[in-house]
Amino acid sequence: MDMTINQRLDDFLEEKYISQEELRSQLGLKTRQQVSNWINCREKISEKHIIRIVELYPELNANWLITNAGNMFNDQKIVRHINRNAYGFCEECIKKEQKIEYLQELIHQRDQEIKLLNREIGKLEDRLTRRVENKEL
Structure with a gap:
């Protein structure tokens, strides 16, 4: 039996443990009923919502999702490319780099404190x- 887009979406949501409410919220839909209608194949998913x-x-x-060709998930290289913003920067990468810089600064501060404490110990x-x-004597 050939699966519909609706059924494939349902499979994806189950695989990723994404609730209908979470999808509704992220799509900005007013009611969860619309997502439920999609999942239960009572309503076609509009192109704008698929996008x-x-x-x-x-x-x-x-x-x-659209044709049932290939795998459910994209290759990680594709995902990293997709996650890039309009300027070619990976948003997730930028956040992680900022966190790394913050942690490096904390390490530097702790190193300075350790030096001071070691001098005091000496x-x-x-x-x-x-x-x-x-x-x-």
């Missing part, structure tokens, strides 16, 4: 050694 679904889920192979050890030596 939006493919935009929302770059891992979803549009060719598979000074305290010197004072302790002098006191011990003074008591032995």
Whole structure:
């Protein structure tokens, strides 16, 4: 039996653990009933919604969704390319790079604190050694 776009969408949502409510919210639909109608094949999915679904889920192979050709999921190289913004930058990559920079700054700050504490420890050890030596005299 050949699956419909609606059935393939249902399979994708199940595979990704995406609820009808989540899809409704991401598409900006007023009611979950519309998504339910799609899933239960009571209503055809409009082209604009198919396009939006493919935009929302770059891992979803549009060719598979529309024609049932190929695999459900896009190759990771394709997903990385799709995730690039209008300027050619991968949004997810930019966020991760910002997080890396933030964490590197935290590491630098901690390293500075450790240096200061090690100096303080050295000074305290010197004072302790002098006191011990003074008591032995």
